[in-house]
Amino acid sequence: MTATAEETRTPTDPNGRAPTSWRHRLAERGVDRTLWLLAPAVVFAGVLFLYPFFYGLQLSFQPTDGGSPFANYVTFFQDPFLRDTIGTTLGLGLPAALVNVLASIPVAYVMRGKVRGKRTLTTILVVPITLGTVLTAQGLIMYAGPDGWLNKALLGLGVIDSELVLTHNWIGVFLSLVITGFPFAFLLTLSYISGIDPSLDRAAATLGAGAWQRFRTITLPLLAPGLSITFMLTFVLAFSVFPSAQLVGDPAGSTRVISIAAYEAAFQDVDYSMGSAMAMIMAVVMLVVIGLVMVWRASLYRGATGGKG
Amino acid sequence: MATSTEDAVGSRRPKAQRGRMRLWPIFVWGAVAFFFVNLIALVASVVVDSLGTRWFGTWLPEGFTLHWYADAWREFGLSSVLLVTLEVAVAVVVLSVLIGLPASYALARRDFPGKKLLMLLFVLPILVPPITYGIPLATVLFKVHLAGSLPGVIIANLVPSVPFVILTMTPFIEQIDPKIEAAARMCGARTTAIFTQVLGPLLVPGILAASILVLVRTVGMFELSFLTAGPESTPLVVALYNSVFAAGIRANQSVDAMATIYTGSMLVLLVIALRFSNPTQLVTRVREDEHA
Numbered sequence: 115m116t117a118t119a120e121e122t123r124t125p126t127d128p129n130g131r132a133p134t135s136w137r138h139r140l141a142e143r144g145v146d147r148t149l150w151l152l153a154p155a156v157v158f159a160g161v162l163f164l165y166p167f168f169y170g171l172q173l174s175f176q177p178t179d180g181g182s183p184f185a186n187y188v189t190f191f192q193d194p195f196l197r198d199t200i201g202t203t204l205g206l207g208l209p210a211a212l213v214n215v216l217a218s219i220p221v222a223y224v225m226r227g228k229v230r231g232k233r234t235l236t237t238i239l240v241v242p243i244t245l246g247t248v249l250t251a252q253g254l255i256m257y258a259g260p261d262g263w264l265n266k267a268l269l270g271l272g273v274i275d276s277e278l279v280l281t282h283n284w285i286g287v288f289l290s291l292v293i294t295g296f297p298f299a300f301l302l303t304l305s306y307i308s309g310i311d312p313s314l315d316r317a318a319a320t321l322g323a324g325a326w327q328r329f330r331t332i333t334l335p336l337l338a339p340g341l342s343i344t345f346m347l348t349f350v351l352a353f354s355v356f357p358s359a360q361l362v363g364d365p366a367g368s369t370r371v372i373s374i375a376a377y378e379a380a381f382q383d384v385d386y387s388m389g390s391a392m393a394m395i396m397a398v399v400m401l402v403v404i405g406l407v408m409v410w411r412a413s414l415y416r417g418a419t420g421g422k423g
Numbered sequence: 424m425a426t427s428t429e430d431a432v433g434s435r436r437p438k439a440q441r442g443r444m445r446l447w448p449i450f451v452w453g454a455v456a457f458f459f460v461n462l463i464a465l466v467a468s469v470v471v472d473s474l475g476t477r478w479f480g481t482w483l484p485e486g487f488t489l490h491w492y493a494d495a496w497r498e499f500g501l502s503s504v505l506l507v508t509l510e511v512a513v514a515v516v517v518l519s520v521l522i523g524l525p526a527s528y529a530l531a532r533r534d535f536p537g538k539k540l541l542m543l544l545f546v547l548p549i550l551v552p553p554i555t556y557g558i559p560l561a562t563v564l565f566k567v568h569l570a571g572s573l574p575g576v577i578i579a580n581l582v583p584s585v586p587f588v589i590l591t592m593t594p595f596i597e598q599i600d601p602k603i604e605a606a607a608r609m610c611g612a613r614t615t616a617i618f619t620q621v622l623g624p625l626l627v628p629g630i631l632a633a634s635i636l637v638l639v640r641t642v643g644m645f646e647l648s649f650l651t652a653g654p655e656s657t658p659l660v661v662a663l664y665n666s667v668f669a670a671g672i673r674a675n676q677s678v679d680a681m682a683t684i685y686t687g688s689m690l691v692l693l694v695i696a697l698r699f700s701n702p703t704q705l706v707t708r709v710r711e712d713e714h715a
Contacts, residue, residue, distance in 0.1 A: 148529050151529040154525060155525070156526070156541070162582050240693065241693065245643075245689060246660060249663070252663075253465035257464055258465075263464055266482065350552055351552075354554045361668075376558055381650070386565075393555050396552070400555070
């Protein structure tokens with residue numbers, strides 16, 4: 115790379131056309147006027163994403179009540195009502211993401227080849243993603259609530275003796291996370307599993323491997339890196355459970371997630387400094403989980419899957 | 424030859440395992456069907472309630488009526504809410520395409536130092552939960568007196584939309600042969616002519632697909648609109664949330680009528696979106712973004 119740059123410079127330099135050669139050298143590395151097209155997007159991302167983020171970061175070190183710059187963080191970790199929101203958030207987000215990913219593996223495995231109605235099924239699966247959390251929450255209250263069809267049907271069939279309490283608690287939020295998260299996890303897993311060369315599976319069958327053995331030793335290892343990405347994206351979705359935790363959850367108790375606490379601090383107590391501090395804590399917790407998954411992923415096979423993707 | 428090996432494999436496998444092999448796909452399909460039945464019932468119970476007169480403890484309401492829709496329309500000021508939703512969605516789509524498209528052209532056509540870092544900057548707003556950057560962003564918007572206004576809601580919704588346009592359009596532009604542009608230039612076309620007469624028409628399907636996906640995402644985006652909306656700039660999702668939260672005062676049916684209007688408009692958008700893009704394609708694009 116450096117060698118070629120040197121070569122292109124030498125012939126132009128003796129001509130004494132320094133600006134041209136300088137521009138030429140940059141163009142050689144792909145830097146030319148076309149890159150000005152990036153300017154609006156870069157300015158935009160800088161002003162509306164990076165600047166607010168760093169503004170929030172420095173604001174979090176300027177507590178409203180004065181005191182040490184770390185006062186907000188000290189308060190957060192000393193007050194169990196605030197500190198425990200991290201555990202609550204992880205206690206909802208991690209199981210939901212895990213269930214969504216694990217449930218999507220067998221479904222995607224069955225659908226990996228040419229299956230009739232695949233397009234229809236994937237289309238129907240996009241619906242819950244677009245329904246959004248607010249509608250899912252309202253639907254859960256109606257459908258799975260004490261007078262809802264689910265409890266009525268289960269009571270009528272004699273499956274249960276008394277009504278199941280599925281809303282306004284942890285289960286309600288968990289269900290809403292599965293309803294919105296599972297289709298997303300499934301579509302991602304399906305695209306990863308379709309990218310694995312089917313001839314590998316056939317070769318193993320020819321050599322006498324059983325169905326379970328082929329799945330465990332061929333499909334699963336090739337799928338694992340994709341699964342880790344699916345897990346991360348599903349976790350990010352589950353991590354910001356603001357509306358469902360408020361609507362189908364128990365926002366003062368068992369589903370008081372960190373986003374609720376941060377919202378209350380910033381917009382109900384009008385303490386932007388504390389709100390920003392909690393947003394930063396949220397970002398750190400999320401990055402730690404994603405970092406751990408990335409470390410795990412780095413230990414996996416990272417070669418070609420032999421397929422189309 | 425091949426069949427005889429298959430047979431040999433088959434016969435070597437224990438009977439029990441073969442039985443299980445045929446059973447487990449049925450089990451998986453059953454689970455998927457169960458998920459769908461519940462999902463459909465969930466949406467249906469909202470729709471039925473919005474159409475019912477009185478519904479206490481029975482399977483179906485006593486009678487059916489449309490007056491909850493009229494109520495919801497009046498009570499929640501739905502005409503202005505829908506207008507706000509439309510204004511926000513259209514403004515976000517147009518601005519995010521205008522800002523994102525040139526950037527994705529540069530990213531698709533050039534390889535330059537720092538490109539990976541730039542891609543990271545564009546992936547982050549999609550990867551980070553909206554609430555995390557929404558709180559500092561709303562604080563900044565409050566400081567410059569834009570929070571609670573229509574421009575504030577539009578600006579906040581642009582933050583994930585511009586990167587989304589960039590990440591979906593970059594692979595789309597990459598697959599357009601650069602030789603076409605070179606040929607146009609050889610024939611004497613100026614840069615503006617290349618963009619308007621050569622690239623423009625080729626880009627239309629991609630722009631359309633990206634715009635519709637941004638539209639669906641923006642109409643459904645709760646967190647950012649919620650953090651920045653004021654009384655005069657409330658989009659439909661936020662109005663729906665507010666109505667559920669203030670449900671004590673209002674009849675549950677009119678809340679459900681509003682939810683049905685919301686679902687209906689989302690489904691219409693979705694059907695339009697699916698005409699222009701394939702969900703599995705969408706997923707492969709997400710995946711390419713991950714590799715970038």
